[in-house]
Amino acid sequence: MARPVDGAPPALEMRGVRVRRRDRIALDLDHLAIAPGERVAIVGPNGAGKTTLLHAAALIAEPEAGAIALSGELVAPGSGARLRRTSAIVLQQPALFRGSVLDNAALGLRLRGARPADARATAGEWLARFGVGALADRKPATLSGGEAQRVALARAFAVEPRLLLLDEPFSSLDAASRAALLPDLAKALAASGAAAVLVTHDLREAAAFGDRLGVLLSGRLAQIAAPGEVLSRPATLEAARVLGIENLLPGVALLDADGQGWAIRLEPVNAFTADAKLPSRGGMAADGCLIRCATAGNGVIAGGPCWLAIRAGAARLLAGPAPGAMPCVVQSSEVTPDGWRVMVSGAVSLTVHGGWDGPPPPIGAEIWAMIPPDRSCLVTE
Amino acid sequence: MSDLLAGLVEGIRLLLSGNAEVWSIAWLSLRVSLGATMVALVLGVPVGAVLAHRRTAHGDLPPGTARTLALGAVHAGMGLPPVVAGLIVSMLLWRNGPLGALHLLYTPLAMAIAQAAIATPIVAGLTAAALNGLDPGYRLQLRSMGAGPLRETWLLLREARVGMLAAVVAGFGAVISEVGAAMMVGGNIKGQTRVLTTATVLEVNRGQFEMAVALSVVLLALVYGVTLVLTIAQGRR
Numbered sequence: 001m002a003r004p005v006d007g008a009p010p011a012l013e014m015r016g017v018r019v020r021r022r023d024r025i026a027l028d029l030d031h032l033a034i035a036p037g038e039r040v041a042i043v044g045p046n047g048a049g050k051t052t053l054l055h056a057a058a059l060i061a062e063p064e065a066g067a068i069a070l071s072g073e074l075v076a077p078g079s080g081a082r083l084r085r086t087s088a089i090v091l092q093q094p095a096l097f098r099g100s101v102l103d104n105a106a107l108g109l110r111l112r113g114a115r116p117a118d119a120r121a122t123a124g125e126w127l128a129r130f131g132v133g134a135l136a137d138r139k140p141a142t143l144s145g146g147e148a149q150r151v152a153l154a155r156a157f158a159v160e161p162r163l164l165l166l167d168e169p170f171s172s173l174d175a176a177s178r179a180a181l182l183p184d185l186a187k188a189l190a191a192s193g194a195a196a197v198l199v200t201h202d203l204r205e206a207a208a209f210g211d212r213l214g215v216l217l218s219g220r221l222a223q224i225a226a227p228g229e230v231l232s233r234p235a236t237l238e239a240a241r242v243l244g245i246e247n248l249l250p251g252v253a254l255l256d257a258d259g260q261g262w263a264i265r266l267e268p269v270n271a272f273t274a275d276a277k278l279p280s281r282g283g284m285a286a287d288g289c290l291i292r293c294a295t296a297g298n299g300v301i302a303g304g305p306c307w308l309a310i311r312a313g314a315a316r317l318l319a320g321p322a323p324g325a326m327p328c329v330v331q332s333s334e335v336t337p338d339g340w341r342v343m344v345s346g347a348v349s350l351t352v353h354g355g356w357d358g359p360p361p362p363i364g365a366e367i368w369a370m371i372p373p374d375r376s377c378l379v380t381e
Numbered sequence: 382m383s384d385l386l387a388g389l390v391e392g393i394r395l396l397l398s399g400n401a402e403v404w405s406i407a408w409l410s411l412r413v414s415l416g417a418t419m420v421a422l423v424l425g426v427p428v429g430a431v432l433a434h435r436r437t438a439h440g441d442l443p444p445g446t447a448r449t450l451a452l453g454a455v456h457a458g459m460g461l462p463p464v465v466a467g468l469i470v471s472m473l474l475w476r477n478g479p480l481g482a483l484h485l486l487y488t489p490l491a492m493a494i495a496q497a498a499i500a501t502p503i504v505a506g507l508t509a510a511a512l513n514g515l516d517p518g519y520r521l522q523l524r525s526m527g528a529g530p531l532r533e534t535w536l537l538l539r540e541a542r543v544g545m546l547a548a549v550v551a552g553f554g555a556v557i558s559e560v561g562a563a564m565m566v567g568g569n570i571k572g573q574t575r576v577l578t579t580a581t582v583l584e585v586n587r588g589q590f591e592m593a594v595a596l597s598v599v600l601l602a603l604v605y606g607v608t609l610v611l612t613i614a615q616g617r618r
Contacts, residue, residue, distance in 0.1 A: 058525045085527040095518040098539055108526040159526070 009072025011036045011163045011195035012057055012087075017066030019052050019219075026052040028219045029066070034195050036071070036162070040224070041198045041206035044216035045242055050199035053216065054165045057197060059084045071162050085112055087163040088156035092171050094148040096140035101127065101151050104140060108159040119158075126154035129191070130184055146177030150184070157188055164189070166198040170205060182208065203244050207231060215239045232314075235298045237307050237379045246312040246351040253378055254290075255302035262300070262378055263292045264308045266348050291371055292324075296378040306380045312341055312353035314375035317361060318368040325368035326350075333360045344369050388594020395595045396602065407599050410576040411607070413489050414557040417496030418504075421552045425501040428455065429508025429548075430534045452509060458502025463495075464561030470495040471566045487568040492576070495562035500552035507551055511544025512537055546615045550608050557604055577603070 010033040019027040027049040034040050044050050055061035056068065059080045068075045070083050088108065096104045105123035110116065127133045130150040140148060149169055156164060170178045182205070189196055198209050199216075206213055207227045214224035215235070223235040234240035240248055251266040291308055300306050318325050328346030340360035341353045350369050354360060361367050395403045432452045472478055474486040474494075485491045519540055523533045538545060560578040567574030569583060577600040584593035 055521075060521060060524055081527060081529075084525060087525070089522070089525040091518045091522065093516055093518045095516065095522040097519070097536060098542070111523075111526045111528045111532065165525075 008036050009069070010034055011038070011071055012197070013067075013069040013072075014053075014056065015067045015069075017056055017063045017068060019049075019056050019061050019063045021052065026219055027056060027061075027063075029053070029221055032214075032221060032224070034163070034197060036195055037189075037193050038212070039189060039196045039198070039210045040212045040214060041200060041210035041227070042214040042216050043200060043203060043206045043242055048216045048242075049219035050216055051167055052219070054089065054167050054197065054199055057163070058087055058089045058165050085159070086161060087165060088159055088161035089165040089167065090149075090152050090156045090169045092168045094140075094145075094152035096143075096148055096151060098140070100136065101132065101138050101140060101143070102136040104151055105136075105154045105158055108155055112159060123154065123158045126158045126188075127151065129157075129188055130154045144177075146173050146181060149173060149177075150181065153181075153185060153188070157192055157194075160192065161194050164194045164196040166196060166200075168200050169198075171201065178205070203231075215242055217242065232311075232375065233295055233297065233377045234309055234379055237309075237381050239297075240307070240309040240379050244311075245309045246353075247308070247310045247315065248379075249308040249310075249348050249350075251306060251308060253296065253300050253302055253304050253306040253380075261292060262296045263290060264306060264378055265290050266308065291376070292373040293376045293378050297380065299380045300378045304380065306378045308371070308376055309379050310371055310376035312351040314372065315350055315352045316370045316372065317342075317344070317352050317354070318370055321368055322370065325370040328367060328369050330361050330363050330365045330367060333363055335360075384590045385594060388591045389598060391591045392595030392598030396599060403596070403599060405572070406575055406577055406580050406596070407603055409489060409574075410557060410578070410600070411603060413492045413563075413576060414496060414553060415607075416493045417500055417556045418549065418553040420493065420497035421500035421504045421556075422549065424497070425504030425548070425552070426508050426538070426545075428501070428505040429510075430512060430538070432505065433509045433512035452506075455502050455506045455509070459506045461499055461502060462561065463499055463559035463563075464565065466498045467495050467562030467565030470498060470562065474566065486566060487570060487574055489567070489574055491566040492563050492574060495566045496556035496559065499559060499562060500556050503555055504548045504552045507544065507548035508538075508541075511541035511548065514544060515541055542615060546611060550611060553607060553611075554604060557600070557607075 012032070012034040014029050014032045017027060017029045018025060042050055042053065052061055056063055059068070059075060070086055073079070073083060075083055097107060102120055102123055105127050106119040109119035109122060124133060124136060127136055130153055132147055132150045132154065135143065135147060135151070140151065143151065152169070170181060173181065198206065200206050210227055212224055213227040213230045215222045215230065217236070217238050222239045223230055231243055234243050234245060237248065249266050251264040254263040254265060255261070256263075293308060296306070321327065326346040326348075328344040328350070331343045331345045331349070333340060333342045336353070339353060339355040341351060342360050344350050344352060344367060346369065352369060432448055432455060470491065471486060473480045474483070474491055475481055476486075485494070515537060519537060520533065523536055528536065558578065560582055563569075563574070563576050564579050564582070567576065567579065569575050569579040577596050581593050581596045581600070584590070584596060
């Protein structure tokens with residue numbers, strides 16, 4: 001991982017950037033700065049403004065307000081064409097032009113006025129780094145999707161961009177091509193020192209790619225931090241949904257008298273006990289409706305409505321009763337690529353994910369579910 | 382039916398026998414219509430490129446009102462009746478018309494001008510359609526790589542080669558086959574402005590159906606030959 005250089009200006013800085021598409025605001029960023037060599041992944045639902053963000057950074061979408069600086073140089077009327085050449089963009093479709101693979105890889109350099117021989121030499125090197133050097137004389141139409149995307153990446157890196165913008169470049173590839181391409185991309189980024197922004201729907205890809213992970217909702221950056229932080233502690237309910245958190249249980253937020261510990265009183269769906277006592281060591285009350293959580297996201301207030309967010313993989317199943325565990329019954333069970341997933345139902349319904357270390361509990365089994373406080377958090381809208 | 386057969390036989394005989402008049406008529410048809418198609422490409426492709434959406438992404442702004450109105454006019458022009466084009470051009474070229482001093486009326490050049498007026502909207506409209514049919518990613522990719530507007534348009538036209546071939550074929554097909562404009566500005570003067578279509582009309586009026594069918598066969602062979610050359614050229618590149 002390339003570390004930000006102290007004192008160097010950000011590779012990309014966007015401040016107050018607002019972009020309008022037709023009648024709506026597609027992007028409304030307060031502030032986003034990406035350090036030289038830093039890798040940032042951005043996730044968000046369709047229409048959240050991910051592509052608009054990349055287009056604004058590529059100086060293709062015209063913001064109606066705000067300032068964009070590339071490597072410390074403010075984009076101004078007249079400087080756009082020159083600054084545009086300091087970045088490169090790779091799209092979902094490789095958009096290769098007619099001519100040979102080598103011609104395509106050299107196109108960016110040719111457009112920048114490089115001598116044909118120099119452009120082809122540099123392009124050839126990058127094709128080789130992406131493992132498609134042997135295809136240099138082929139026509140793009142004869143390439144597989146994975147090969148074509150490697151050529152598109154080589155074309156982007158050949159211009160030695162300071163900022164690489166990736167618009168779901170792997171989403172049309174099969175899992176094997178994607179798995180093979182990601183490490184090569186990481187190596188190329190490390191070798192070139194370019195900063196990179198990846199927008200994607202794929203959470204695994206986003207989590208693995210970035211130094212930081214951002215969540216874009218309705219054109220606004222709801223959250224941006226280290227991937228582990230974002231994935232375990234979504235800032236809002238909407239962010240939690242986008243981040244694929246399977247269990248979002250509605251309730252009312254509670255705060256300890258000392259103002260330190262958060263808990264939630266869930267709206268029970270199957271049973272209701274008015275005065276359950278919260279176990280002192282965390283976990284949940286025996287009725288399953290009162291659960292302690294480590295943190296609360298943006299806007300959660302004591303006594304206010306909130307949701308408990310916990311990943312299916314963070315919830316645990318126990319064979320017997322334990323303090324802070326909720327008795328429940330297994331309702332459904334399914335196999336997943338990395339284990340199994342069951343839906344259990346007690347006072348509340350919960351999806352729990354397990355690995356291959358043991359078989360899933362049979363449907364109808366009586367079991368105890370536990371929500372570890374340090375793996376859950378409270379969110380609100 | 383027997384007229385048709387006899388005409389076919391006569392047509393093939395005329396083609397093979399090297400009838401000087403038929404060959405000179407066919408040669409003039411080809412020169413005038415190819416010239417008109419060239420002019421239509423020179424004028425129509427830039428117009429079509431300007432009128433194509435500047436799309437770079439889904440959800441980009443729709444084309445402005447001026448562009449929509451202009452594109453509508455081009456689309457209407459694609460259906461311009463040849464006889465109307467011929468009328469307008471001949472009125473411009475009449476001795477007391479604005480371009481009368483050039484003395485172009487009843488010359489092959491006048492016919493080429495009228496035919497270019499017919500083909501230009503067709504080429505422009507199909508160029509815009511061909512460019513709009515491209516994945517917006519191509520334009521976006523070129524722009525992000527710092528291509529200027531001319532380079533961008535040139536590379537996109539190359540990418541839209543199938544649609545561009547259709548534009549050339551449609552433009553050429555429209556003018557080689559039209560009779561109204563050629564008649565009106567050319568006058569069907571034997572040895573000077575007589576082309577295959579006007580000659581065919583004349584032979585029909587004379588009751589010479591065999592000759593008319595023969596000329597039509599030559600015309601069809603000519604159209605097929607030219608479009609075949611274009612198709613092969615497109616496939617090779």
